[in-house]
Amino acid sequence: MRPLIALLVFATAAVLFVPLAVGAENASPERPIEAVLISALILVVVYGLIAFDLIHRTLAAFLGASAALFISTTLGAFNKKYYLLSFDDAIEAIDFNVIFLLMGMMIIVAIMRRTGVFQWTAYKSYELAKGDLWRLTVILMIVTAVLSAFLDNVTTVLLMIPVTIEIALILRISPWALIFPEIMASNIGGTATLIGDPPNILIGSASGLSFNAFLVNLGPIVLISFLVLLGIMKLFFWKDYKKRRVKNVPELLERLKREYRIEDRKLLNQSLVVLAFVVVLFLLHDTLGMEPSIAAMTGAVILLIISRAHIVEMLEEVEWPTLVFFMMLFIIVGAAEKTGLIPAIAEGVRQMSGSNITLAIVIVVWVSGIMSAIVDNIPFTAAMLPVIAYLDQSIPGTETKVLWWALALGADFGGNATIIGASANIVAAGIAERSGYPIRFTDFLRIGAPVALVTMLLSTAYLLIRY
Amino acid sequence: MGKIRHIVVSTIGSDSCKRAENKGIELAKKENAQLTFLYIVDTSFLSGIPRRIHGVDSAEKDLRRIGRIILERALERSVEKGLKAETAIRTGSVMEELKRFLRDSKTDLLLIGCEKHGLLDTHMLKQSPTELEEVTGIQVQEIK
Numbered sequence: 331m332r333p334l335i336a337l338l339v340f341a342t343a344a345v346l347f348v349p350l351a352v353g354a355e356n357a358s359p360e361r362p363i364e365a366v367l368i369s370a371l372i373l374v375v376v377y378g379l380i381a382f383d384l385i386h387r388t389l390a391a392f393l394g395a396s397a398a399l400f401i402s403t404t405l406g407a408f409n410k411k412y413y414l415l416s417f418d419d420a421i422e423a424i425d426f427n428v429i430f431l432l433m434g435m436m437i438i439v440a441i442m443r444r445t446g447v448f449q450w451t452a453y454k455s456y457e458l459a460k461g462d463l464w465r466l467t468v469i470l471m472i473v474t475a476v477l478s479a480f481l482d483n484v485t486t487v488l489l490m491i492p493v494t495i496e497i498a499l500i501l502r503i504s505p506w507a508l509i510f511p512e513i514m515a516s517n518i519g520g521t522a523t524l525i526g527d528p529p530n531i532l533i534g535s536a537s538g539l540s541f542n543a544f545l546v547n548l549g550p551i552v553l554i555s556f557l558v559l560l561g562i563m564k565l566f567f568w569k570d571y572k573k574r575r576v577k578n579v580p581e582l583l584e585r586l587k588r589e590y591r592i593e594d595r596k597l598l599n600q601s602l603v604v605l606a607f608v609v610v611l612f613l614l615h616d617t618l619g620m621e622p623s624i625a626a627m628t629g630a631v632i633l634l635i636i637s638r639a640h641i642v643e644m645l646e647e648v649e650w651p652t653l654v655f656f657m658m659l660f661i662i663v664g665a666a667e668k669t670g671l672i673p674a675i676a677e678g679v680r681q682m683s684g685s686n687i688t689l690a691i692v693i694v695v696w697v698s699g700i701m702s703a704i705v706d707n708i709p710f711t712a713a714m715l716p717v718i719a720y721l722d723q724s725i726p727g728t729e730t731k732v733l734w735w736a737l738a739l740g741a742d743f744g745g746n747a748t749i750i751g752a753s754a755n756i757v758a759a760g761i762a763e764r765s766g767y768p769i770r771f772t773d774f775l776r777i778g779a780p781v782a783l784v785t786m787l788l789s790t791a792y793l794l795i796r797y
Numbered sequence: 798m799g800k801i802r803h804i805v806v807s808t809i810g811s812d813s814c815k816r817a818e819n820k821g822i823e824l825a826k827k828e829n830a831q832l833t834f835l836y837i838v839d840t841s842f843l844s845g846i847p848r849r850i851h852g853v854d855s856a857e858k859d860l861r862r863i864g865r866i867i868l869e870r871a872l873e874r875s876v877e878k879g880l881k882a883e884t885a886i887r888t889g890s891v892m893e894e895l896k897r898f899l900r901d902s903k904t905d906l907l908l909i910g911c912e913k914h915g916l917l918d919t920h921m922l923k924q925s926p927t928e929l930e931e932v933t934g935i936q937v938q939e940i941k
Contacts, residue, residue, distance in 0.1 A: 492859030499866045760842030766810025
């Protein structure tokens with residue numbers, strides 16, 4: 331497994347350096363090659379540390395950002411060739427719209443989770459399915475996709491998968507037949523909205539594209555991909571689905587009803603009202619011009635007040651390592667942008683595509699998809715933002731923002747290909763293993779890769795036809 | 798090897814664990830020994846993500862429920878074969894909890910499932926069974 335990852339990391343570095351070589355002639359006295367190479371080295375080392383899982387991804391990004399600033403203020407103070415970025419540049423590089431949006435949504439999810447609504451929906455799905463396994467799978471997939479579109483995927487999967495496995499074990503069927511469709515649906519569902527997946531949050535903030543724009547432009551292809559996913563899952567697990575109609579439905583329902591009930595109905599109602607309010611604010615982005623982060627923070631503070639949740643306790647629930655990871659990543663990418671590395675990569679991609687929009691779409695979808703299957707799609711997307719922004723300005727025919735959609739579809743759908751492609755995949759595999767149904771790298775690849783391949787093919791066709 | 802009085806089968810319900818459960822039942826009947834099926838709720842695989850925000854604490858509860866089902870299945874199998882067994886659930890790291898349980902329950906033999914994955918064997922222990930044997934002084938058998 332390790333040599334494979336090493337190979338993939340090498341490929342990552344190569345992907346970064348080939349366009350760099352193409353655009354090397356862009357080096358100038360303002361953008362010395364030494365600074366470009368240092369920022370490239372920092373980027374590759376941070377990617378390598380994350381891909382190898384050698385240290386926590388937040389620590390890796392912290393290390394990279396600190397190194398960029400340290401080198402700039404020591405070596406760079408004596409010789410401008412080694413100057414990457416100033417402290418002010420670093421602060422400016424951090425996109426606080428992303429940070430505050432994530433923080434606001436984390437608080438809303440943390441409060442909502444306390445109501446037990448996630449597990450309750452899994453139980454309700456079983457009740458609705460009336461013992462029909464295929465119907466149960468479809469309902470669970472729809473529920474997971476919708477939850478993932480509005481809330482974060484890891485929480486959705488972590489709270490839905492154990493109930494699903496419990497149902498499968500009681501029914502004496504392989505949990506794979508239920509959890510694989512759920513994992514894939516989570517990754518596909520999250521693609522539909524600006525807040526569904528971290529890459530989308532990054533893209534939304536960098537491009538200024540609204541919540542509505544995400545829904546209108548990505549919604550159709552997400553729906554098509556979801557329907558195709560249903561077909562693929564049916565092909566893979568048909569034997570399990572047709573095995574039987576479950577006989578002991580009332581008995582199992584009674585057990586699930588006892589175990590998974592709404593813990594706090596009042597809090598659930600409050601959370602749902604606030605979530606709906608936040609979504610309305612997202613939808614009014616074009617009219618009000620309100621940044622999504624303001625909507626999420628407003629929702630979070632309203633929920634904190636009306637639910638009387640303890641602020642210190644709730645802030646402890648915020649996923650600070652992720653927020654710090656994002657901040658440090660912005661600094662690393664900021665350094666790569668300041669030194670001219672990212673403009674050089676962007677120029678390289680433009681030259682490779684020959685300023686041809688069709689070729690550019692294909693390159694962005696497939697490079698993003700393949701990279702997201704191999705490394706964490708957050709750092710990859712963060713590095714691609716300035717590249718896409720450059721291409722968006724320099725390639726004719728990009729007024730429709732098609733390259734941003736290409737990046738979102740590639741980064742999100744590519745995550746379905748491998749077990750390490752998305753955090754939700756790893757979490758689900760861990761729970762499955764402890765339930766007696768381990769999912770190996772190759773098991774996941776066998777089912778996930780065709781899904782990623784088909785959905786990325788569909789995405790490419792969709793983008794080429796529609797734009 | 799002296800008389801076996803207490804056999805523990807550490808299980809997560811996988812194929813190899815089911816074989817370990819069957820072997821445990823068979824041996825317990827033969828030796829007229831006490832048999833315990835043990836499930837350890839280990840959420841160390843979630844160490845990379847913050848515990849509270851994503852509900853890792855509730856995942857522990859959920860895994861406990863799953864563990865109970867796995868143990869129920871093991872018990873059913875032993876009853877079918879005419880043996881009355883016991884069950885236990887512990888929470889924590891597999892290796893640490895195993896050591897503690899083996900020490901507290903005066904176990905003579907531990908059976909543990911070991912999946913065969915191509916060239917690799919993987920089992921729940923992060924260390925080799927021999928190390929566990931050395932530390933606890935209890936005989937450990939891997940079932941593939």
